[in-house]
Amino acid sequence: MSLADSRGRQEGHSRGRPRSEAVERSIIEGAMKLLEDGVPLGEVSIERVARTAGVGKATIYRRWRGKEELFVDVLRAAEPPEPELPGTSMRDDLVVLLESLRQRGLINRSSAILHNVFAQMKSSPKIWTEYHETVIEPRRRIVFEVLRRGQRNGELRDDVDIELLNDIFVGPMLLRSIMRPDADLPEDLAERIVDTVLEGLRPTAP
Structure with a gap:
């Protein structure tokens, strides 16, 4: 699933420079790494994700309004794509x-x-x-x-x-x-x- 596609609903909230899917992917993967390492969800802050992903906090806030939106996209990225229905019955x-x-x-x-x-x-x-x-x-x-x-x-x-x-x-x-x-x-x-x-x-x- 394309991260850009999964987050089209947030286009109206973006600010600043155009989005880079590579940067978004590094942020998503940074959040995933913290969770894979067993860091509790409540302790995964935007600042901690930014350090892990090697970006500034402002870079994250240009793409997500906050931690809630970011982690919904983390969950979406970790799941399999939505199935295509056969439509036969x-x-x-x-x-x-x-x-x-x-x-x-x-x-x-x-x-x-x-x-x-x-x-x-x-x-x-x-x-x-x-x-x-x-x-x-x-x-x-x-x-x-x-x-x-x-x-x-x-x-x-x-x-x-x-x-x-x-x-x-x-x-x-x-x-x-x-x-x-x-x-x-x-x-x-x-x-x-x-x-x-x-x-x-x-x-x-x-």
């Missing part, structure tokens, strides 16, 4: 979306960065809020649209609560990948979850 799209969560779960377990940050992020409300608004909510909207399309196409009953159904699909994968880090994440888990839930939600024939 609601079921196929849901399997791809859940598989991406399974892959993130595997990465979270092996990544010192994500393990460190996610373990502490709830104690940093600003970072959690920024992450929720810019990462989690867009993913939820994608699932909502897939489910609504399924209703329009006759793949899903019209009377189903879309937001509740999203939680029913996503919940088991999040439980296994985040809440139970010792739980098994088999390769067919996404398909099993989707097929089990959809079994009782398809419209019945007249």
